[in-house]
Amino acid sequence: MRYGKLAEAQAHFNLTERAFRKLCNRTLKFDDITEKDCVLNVDQKGVDMKIGLDIASLAYKHQVNQIVLISGDSNFVLAAKLARREGMDFILDPLGAPIKPDLFEHIDGLNTCDSKYRNTTFKK
Template identity: 50%
Template sequence: MKYAILIDGGFVKRKLGSSQKPATAAEITNLVAHIRGHECLAGHELHRVYYYDSKPLEDVVTRPLQGGQMDFGKQDLVGRMTALYTDLARAPFFALRMGELSFNGWRVRQKALGSKEAQITIDADQLQPNITQKGVDMRLGMDIAALTLKGLAGIIVLVTGDSDFVPAMKFARREGAQLFLVTLGHGVKESMREHSDVILEING
């Protein structure tokens, strides 16, 4: 039976890396090798690895309060992420599915909102960009539908800890596919356990 590995890139980057030491393409491909070597997949054939993430934000926006501009495109993160995606796109069996990041103004940092003062004075350091991700969930759901309805994969291996993917998990099983979940030791909601067939114990 063929299987496909679907990776929630944002989740995997958080589990394998940190702000000081971001996850690398080598670490992500090594994770895939661990998954492929799991006993539950012995004798099955890999169809493809789908990696879902968002392109780095490159907008230029105006800073509130202190004025001036913030150029997201000049941040170190952009170069690191571009290199990561280039390396993953070249890896065997990998296909990248990229959504977008959207800048939605500014928000007050949670630490400032937690103040017990009756009145809060907001300064520039207490504001942070409000950035949301678009299109990733939709692409993952569409790929699960295509893989199952076209008979391309009888096993879906989903690497995530996000319960937003439960509807896609349910769809895969309703269409006859088996759903293997990889949480990398992350605590997940019971609904994710309920709508998976096997949880693969892999810690990256």
């Protein structure tokens, strides 16, 4: 598990979908919006880079035989490709999220640890 830095300068509040619909339907007035109608949106920065470096390090040092990446982010295409080129078995667990073809091309298997997505398990 890797933690990034919170991009506090980019943090912002968004309306919930329910509040937005009410505003559009005019069943909620702008002046009546409360804290419950908003959600804080803060992104982490640098996590993908840290995980990619970890994968590269493990691959080059041949410290493991298999990596299971819990993500569906296509930012990991190059890391998956590198790991496989170094002889590692690269398994992806996107937790039910769709994955792009360019990432799918560079994995050895697709599996999930979340029981509600278990029926999607297969090996390429």
